[in-house]
Amino acid sequence: MYSKAVKQLLNKYNLTVVKPFRVADGSFTRSYVLLCKDKDGVKKVIKVFASTDENARSRFFKEIDILKYLRKNPRIRNFAIKVFESGLVSENPYYIMEYVEYTSFGEFTKDLGYKTGIFKRDSFQKFLNFWSDLSRDTPESGVSRIEHLNSYGYNRVEQELSYYRNNSNNILPLQTWQEVENYLLSHKKVLNETSYFSHHDLYPENIFVKEPFSMNFKVIDWEQSHKTSYGCNEAFLYLMFFREDYFKKKIYARVYSQTGKWPSFKCFLLAFSIRFLYQLETFVDKNHSSYNNYRKFLLSIINDVLSGKFDRPRNLQFLLTKEIIKTILSEHYNTREDFIFKDFAPGFGNTMAKIVTMSNNGNRRTLVLRVYSPNRLLKNIQVEARAYRLLYKKGFPTYCVHKNKLGKLVSKATLYGRERYGILTNYIEGRTISRKQLNHSHIRRAGRWLNKIHKEKIIHNDYNRRNVLYRGGRISGILDMEFCRFTKNSVDHKRDLAKALALWMQGIDKESKLSVDEVYESFMTGYFGKNWKEHQNDINTLLVEELKRLKKDYAKMNRNSPSQYFRNIMAYIDTLIGKFEL
Numbered sequence: 001m002y003s004k005a006v007k008q009l010l011n012k013y014n015l016t017v018v019k020p021f022r023v024a025d026g027s028f029t030r031s032y033v034l035l036c037k038d039k040d041g042v043k044k045v046i047k048v049f050a051s052t053d054e055n056a057r058s059r060f061f062k063e064i065d066i067l068k069y070l071r072k073n074p075r076i077r078n079f080a081i082k083v084f085e086s087g088l089v090s091e092n093p094y095y096i097m098e099y100v101e102y103t104s105f106g107e108f109t110k111d112l113g114y115k116t117g118i119f120k121r122d123s124f125q126k127f128l129n130f131w132s133d134l135s136r137d138t139p140e141s142g143v144s145r146i147e148h149l150n151s152y153g154y155n156r157v158e159q160e161l162s163y164y165r166n167n168s169n170n171i172l173p174l175q176t177w178q179e180v181e182n183y184l185l186s187h188k189k190v191l192n193e194t195s196y197f198s199h200h201d202l203y204p205e206n207i208f209v210k211e212p213f214s215m216n217f218k219v220i221d222w223e224q225s226h227k228t229s230y231g232c233n234e235a236f237l238y239l240m241f242f243r244e245d246y247f248k249k250k251i252y253a254r255v256y257s258q259t260g261k262w263p264s265f266k267c268f269l270l271a272f273s274i275r276f277l278y279q280l281e282t283f284v285d286k287n288h289s290s291y292n293n294y295r296k297f298l299l300s301i302i303n304d305v306l307s308g309k310f311d312r313p314r315n316l317q318f319l320l321t322k323e324i325i326k327t328i329l330s331e332h333y334n335t336r337e338d339f340i341f342k343d344f345a346p347g348f349g350n351t352m353a354k355i356v357t358m359s360n361n362g363n364r365r366t367l368v369l370r371v372y373s374p375n376r377l378l379k380n381i382q383v384e385a386r387a388y389r390l391l392y393k394k395g396f397p398t399y400c401v402h403k404n405k406l407g408k409l410v411s412k413a414t415l416y417g418r419e420r421y422g423i424l425t426n427y428i429e430g431r432t433i434s435r436k437q438l439n440h441s442h443i444r445r446a447g448r449w450l451n452k453i454h455k456e457k458i459i460h461n462d463y464n465r466r467n468v469l470y471r472g473g474r475i476s477g478i479l480d481m482e483f484c485r486f487t488k489n490s491v492d493h494k495r496d497l498a499k500a501l502a503l504w505m506q507g508i509d510k511e512s513k514l515s516v517d518e519v520y521e522s523f524m525t526g527y528f529g530k531n532w533k534e535h536q537n538d539i540n541t542l543l544v545e546e547l548k549r550l551k552k553d554y555a556k557m558n559r560n561s562p563s564q565y566f567r568n569i570m571a572y573i574d575t576l577i578g579k580f581e582l
Helices: 004-012 054-072 121-135 154-171 174-186 232-240 245-256 262-283 291-307 322-333 378-393 440-455 490-505 516-528 532-560 564-580
Strands: 016-022 031-037 043-049 083-087 094-098 196-198 207-209 217-219 226-228 338-343 351-358 364-371 411-415 418-426 468-471 474-478
Touching: 004 031, 004 043, 043 054, 054 083, 054 094, 121 196, 121 232, 121 245, 154 174, 154 262, 174 262, 174 291, 196 232, 232 245, 232 262, 245 262, 262 291, 322 338, 322 351, 322 364, 322 411, 322 418, 378 418, 440 468, 440 474, 440 490, 440 516, 490 516, 490 532, 516 532, 532 564
Parallel strands: none
Antiparallel strands: 016 031, 031 043, 043 094, 083 094, 196 226, 207 217, 338 351, 351 364, 364 418, 411 418, 468 474
């Protein structure tokens, strides 16, 4: 099973094979990779080159040099495998490295990208910082000392894509092939600026984590490393994270903020998207559960880059950076203190960030920057901001909207190539109450505050459980009034109450403390007081209309993305309609 040279090396270092990871076959597999134990029982891995392919031999030497170099770099050494011994002069060069019992990010042909559940935000930040640190290792900073690191510029990219086109040209329409070639040719100069260290082979099999959400990673198989233009590593990672939007967006924002680096990143997105399309068509079972989704994702990247759409994302979810926020605060609000920030979970295409400013005197302010979807009309945003301002001044637990330098409540800025509107508010402490935890007091208070809003001639239009915060049992925040309106019409107020009832009753089940009837009665009591039954018939008529409208919304969602979850909700709404129909 093992060659004479391998057996000699095993004897030389007193190694006993525990498990072969890879066995050279004289063809595509050019090295032995064996898990062994030394005389003390310590597990190690030996990799032995066993091929006459001189290019492969050169890459083998390169990998050893890279691993030794990475271990000398204090910023990135912990991500690289430790090399104990190496021998480069014989026909069968080799090296012995540490063995880590980590878990890989997956297997490309089975997982189509990285598996989910590997990262939390902080561990991903460390992971992304590693690749940024690696990219900063330009020839001037020492990477040129790695003897066999070759350039991967325009000609190499074209050579690779030509192979895919010649062997599987049906993965793209002929017109798209031509557009890709023209695009890369127009960026030839950018691609030939090969001064960044790129792994170039970041498949899930080559990255390991100690355990889910850990900060401890190891990256292996560096033999494909090259000097490239900026963004090669980042583009590969972006396409591997196709299931997890947060991580893709953070990579996008990181690269976008680097002056002059965006064009080369897009070139590598094109090149790797085509590479993965080829591999998808050639090596992956067409019945794979993610086959169609990954294929659509790769094609959308290609089309969006070529059309320019990729440069102008509509949804800024997770794309706000400290630099962007700093510019908005200084240019629109005269706020120049240092700050930290964290993304909020947005809704309806809007983006929110919690900002904590830190002044020299130690005073802190906690603010919320809300940037709206480009679909939102300015006049509607102004109505929302005015409603917040009015209610806050009258003692309502809601946002205080800060005026900008021009004395306006709504600011305008160009972000990622699109004009966006935004508001700056205070931060509200509190949390939503789960359906299981809702009690009579929570619901009566919600009904009471909605009544107070209506008395100010405002309807909320989305007064659901998630838009009401509680703290110490009391309501501390009434949020997300982006669909609100000013109206004196009492029918509008009653319909807003009916809609709120429909939203609060949705999902009440056997695990909830309260029944549907109790939720209804408590909310009506909070809104009308003890004589709520006098209004019951009028409200129930509107309630049934709102429930039917809500069911239509879920039916539409179910048509777009069929799901048992949506079907269960529609069935539940039907029971509510039957209960409240006169």
